Amino acid sequence: MTTQQHNMHTLNDNKSGNTSFLASGDIAVIGGGVVGCAVARKMALEGASVILIEKAADILAGASKGNSAILHTGFDAPVGSLEWECVQKGYHEFLEIRESFNLPLLKTGALIAAWTEEQEAKFTGILQKGSDNNVKDLRLLSRSEVLDLEPRLANSIRAAIAVPREYVIDPWSTPLAYLQQALENGGQALFNAEVTGGEFNGTSWVLNTKRGQVRAHHVINCAGLYGDILDQDVLGASEFTIKPRKGQFVIFDMAASQLLNSVILPVPTERTKGIVLFPTIFGNIAVGPTAEDQDGRDDASVDKDNLEALRAQAIEKIPALANIPVTATYAGIRPASDSSGYQVIENSDRNWITLGGIRSTGLTSALGLAQHVHQLLAKQGTNFEAITKPHVPCIPNLAEHLPRDYETPGYGEIVCHCEMVTEREITAVMEGPIPAGSLVGLKRRTRATMGRCQGFYCSARLAELTKGKFAVPLGVGDADD
Amino acid sequence: MTDVLKHENCDVAIIGAGPAGLSAATTLKRAGIESVLVLEREAEAGGIPRHCAHPPYGLREYKRVLTGPSYAKKLVATALNAGVQIVLKQTITKLEAKGVLTIASPEGLKKLTAKRVLLATGIRETPRSARLVSGDRALGICNTGTLQSMYYLKKMVPFRRPVVVGTEIVSFSALSTCKKAGIQPVAMIEENQRPTVRWPIHHATRVFAVPLFLNTRIIKILGKDRVHAVQVVDLNGDRREIGCDGVLFTGQFTPESALARMSHLELDYETGSPAVDQFNRCSDPAYYAAGNVLQPSPDSDNAISIPIYYTADNLPQPVEVAGQCWHQGRITAEWIADDLNGKL
Structure with a gap:
């Protein structure tokens, strides 16, 4: 656990020195998903003392663990909506800051592909909406222009709209970078600290967590799939209800990377953006997500029928994928809500802001939402003195198109052969500022076990390297001889 | 054995120090090929038998019943005695035309040009x-x-x-x-x-x-x-x-053919193995394949026979037992030697 000295720009009455609190500060951010990490970063940079509270052993344990890793332009967002505003702001801020963090960007561009006449008929509306959303560079491509760009697409394609500035990013290193910057600039993070209740005394909150009490002037609810329940439990009511929507994905072997350059978007329906074919930053091709409404907020299970259907749909669009093995499958759960759009609810009487219903676009919009939170607090008269020269963490690169750790001598040995993960990378993560709390945490930080053998070769070595470090270890113990 | 690759050129580079790779290397040295390098990505040579502690191994090769680890040690010792050079912790990241290999090693990225390359990367379960x-x-x-x-x-x-x-x-x-x-x-x-x-x-x-x-x-x-x-x-x-x-x-074996799949070599999509001719030579004649990475087509005439005690009429593409990999490594090495001597 990293606990660093608070920076000097805290509110005066905050330095209670009361040892009965696990932590105390200006702002408590509840939830270590991408939105929580971005808000923690922003407010720490603005000079607040920030405490991020996460119930799991690691960040990204809920909605943020499974997404399509696309940096959206917002061309298809509801016109004039807060979602559109946050996507646009998030998009631009990410591009401004990402190089300083060493965060990768795959400039894929996207194609909205029409395979039927009905789909093609929606193009006029899509172009108009893009223009209304200030994404001015959409352009119509004929069938032959599409096939010039993506020759491996099934030639039954009719036409496409190019969205040149839709990109692919690293879905896990990005939020990690945000939180790491928050910590390096005075923030704290508490893991395994589920919030069970809290009280507001007119000026500040005391939150009860499973690890102890946390005091903060303001609370930002970024609890994602549990955002409504947190509001109910602590505030007594929630203005929205989360309707979990599962999305399953199938990842094809890296050999597929030669088959596709762009993100292939479907013509969207009322309900969902639909099934996307996309290159990943790690050098694979992925297809997904499905859109399955369900009651379970933690049920990220996969099922064979849907996975087979996804694979079949991918092959229908890129026939050569039939010869490429499947490497991995996964599912994410989007915290959709009962009303469409983001649910940003300000409870200024009680110093509480809820960021709810942040669905598919959260990875892009998180930085924009963080700016929005800062503005809301400023409007309430809560101001801090921004850090003039903030620390910027350098995040290890996991992107396949950029130099990897194994290309630099002195890495010890390669532990994960499929994804070329070195012993040096694993050691750095286990000893780093936000150490992995689980095998999946290690996977997201290094790519270990993410590849085609799924741990066949490296599990034994990983079990040894991480022994005693994970709450749920790889090995259930030593063998009885 | 060493962890340091000093060569930039060699006669034959063998990828994988399991039964097929080691027996091929031994055979090549015994056939008079001068510079034979076995490149192994693990920190130890021997391949899968290293962690199969049960017999029977070695019947065909050493006329006795061995456990996996002692069989692996014996294969390594035999190869070293024959003058084979085994280099550990060498991960091939790229195969290119004319036997040019890119290798990740603890000393950094290296290039090795081999007159012939043998893929002996084995197999894994699905x-x-x-x-x-x-x-x-x-x-x-x-x-x-x-x-x-x-x-x-x-x-x-x-x-x-x-x-x-x-x-x-x-x-x-x-x-x-x-x-x-x-x-x-x-x-x-x-x-x-x-x-x-x-x-x-x-x-x-x-x-x-x-x-x-x-x-x-x-x-x-x-x-x-x-x-x-x-x-x-x-x-x-x-x-x-x-x-x-x-x-x-368990099982549902699939060839560990990622390197071939990512390269210019043609693949047999039915088996997932590199496509080869009757000499186990790949679509680029500088490359050969042997052992488990080379699964026989279900309908091929020269499908390798299965030892009698494992036979079942419903056996699908089986993982080859080590002895067959060893044997296949040996005959493929003979073809490579003939090829280098202009006799294939």
């Missing part, structure tokens, strides 16, 4: 993901190779009461490892009406006291952090849950 199995993605799900390397190399175990999926030869090997490691499988399940290999599976399930359920298919894995049960369905559509703390997916 993991849960590629089988598209439904359910939670919890800890405790692995293949036999993982179980065996964890137990034999690190003395750790990934579960105590797994369900074993599959009834291939390797499934038998898995049961034997479980017994040694103090693991008691709660069930062995097979989708078909008969085990893939009839003997020794029936015998083994009796000896190891593991109930065998035929016509039974896993439909869902349950477990939040770690597996706690699997749902299975039988021929009648009856569903039930089996409590367990892991799922061991």
Whole structure:
């Protein structure tokens, strides 16, 4: 656990020195998903003392663990909506800051592909909406222009709209970078600290967590799939209800990377953006997500029928994928809500802001939402003195198109052969500022076990390297001889 | 043996220090080929037999019954005695025309140009993901190779009461490892009406006291952090849950042909192996393949025979036992030597 000295720009009455609190500060951010990490970063940079509270052993344990890793332009967002505003702001801020963090960007561009006449008929509306959303560079491509760009697409394609500035990013290193910057600039993070209740005394909150009490002037609810329940439990009511929507994905072997350059978007329906074919930053091709409404907020299970259907749909669009093995499958759960759009609810009487219903676009919009939170607090008269020269963490690169750790001598040995993960990378993560709390945490930080053998070769070595470090270890113990 | 690759050129570079690679290297040296390098990505040579502690190994090669680890040691010693150079911790990242290899090594990226390259990268089992199995993605799900390397190399175990999926030869090997490691499988399940290999599976399930359920298919894995049960369905559509703390997916071997797949070499999409001619030569004549990475086409005339004690009429593409890999390495090496001498 990293606990660093608070920076000097805290509110005066905050330095209670009361040892009965696990932590105390200006702002408590509840939830270590991408939105929580971005808000923690922003407010720490603005000079607040920030405490991020996460119930799991690691960040990204809920909605943020499974997404399509696309940096959206917002061309298809509801016109004039807060979602559109946050996507646009998030998009631009990410591009401004990402190089300083060493965060990768795959400039894929996207194609909205029409395979039927009905789909093609929606193009006029899509172009108009893009223009209304200030994404001015959409352009119509004929069938032959599409096939010039993506020759491996099934030639039954009719036409496409190019969205040149839709990109692919690293879905896990990005939020990690945000939180790491928050910590390096005075923030704290508490893991395994589920919030069970809290009280507001007119000026500040005391939150009860499973690890102890946390005091903060303001609370930002970024609890994602549990955002409504947190509001109910602590505030007594929630203005929205989360309707979990599962999305399953199938990842094809890296050999597929030669088959596709762009993100292939479907013509969207009322309900969902639909099934996307996309290159990943790690050098694979992925297809997904499905859109399955369900009651379970933690049920990220996969099922064979849907996975087979996804694979079949991918092959229908890129026939050569039939010869490429499947490497991995996964599912994410989007915290959709009962009303469409983001649910940003300000409870200024009680110093509480809820960021709810942040669905598919959260990875892009998180930085924009963080700016929005800062503005809301400023409007309430809560101001801090921004850090003039903030620390910027350098995040290890996991992107396949950029130099990897194994290309630099002195890495010890390669532990994960499929994804070329070195012993040096694993050691750095286990000893780093936000150490992995689980095998999946290690996977997201290094790519270990993410590849085609799924741990066949490296599990034994990983079990040894991480022994005693994970709450749920790889090995259930030593063998009885 | 060394961890440092000093060569920039060699006569033959062999990728993989398992039975096929080591026997090919030994044969090449004995045929008078001067510079023969075996490149191994692990920190130890010997390949999969290193973590298969059960016999029988070595019948064909050494006329005696050995355990996997002692067989592996013997293969390595034989190769070194013959003058083979084995370089460890060398991961090939790229194959290019004319035998140009890019290699990641602890000293940095290197290039090696070989007159001929032999791919002897072996085989692995199909993991849960590629089988598209439904359910939670919890800890405790692995293949036999993982179980065996964890137990034999690190003395750790990934579960105590797994369900074993599959009834291939390797499934038998898995049961034997479980017994040694103090693991008691709660069930062995097979989708078909008969085990893939009839003997020794029936015998083994009796000896190891593991109930065998035929016509039974896993439909869902349950477990939040770690597996706690699997749902299975039988021929009648009856569903039930089996409590367990892991799922061991055995067999369904797939060639470890990623390097070939990512390169200019042609692939046989039916088997997943590099496409080869009658001399085990790939589409680029600087490259050859041997051992388990080269699975015979189901309909090919020269499909390699299976030792009698493993034979079953319903055996699908089997993983070759080490002895056959060794043999295939040897004959492929003879072809490579002929090729280098202009006699192929």
